[in-house]
Amino acid sequence: MREIRLNAKEHSRFLEAMEQKMSEQDLSIEDLAEKIGVKKQSIYNFRTDTSRNPSRFISAKIANYLGMMPKDWR
Secondary structure: OOOOOOOHHHHHHHHHHHHHHHHHOOOOHHHHHHHHOOOHHHHHHHHHOOOOOOOHHHHHHHHHHHOOOHHHOO
């Protein structure tokens, strides 16, 4: 995936799915940031971003690494 566009509803569902996948794989935010190659602050900002356009590239990196599919957040 190159980018994932999330609206506010999908963003909250994406975060729930992300947290579930992280707990299944026993990952912390810091571990995830290191694995996908971004700063941990970028993930913290992504989690708190309730605007209409959260980072599409961060969400794609997270989804790819954690093995998330669109059905997980739609």
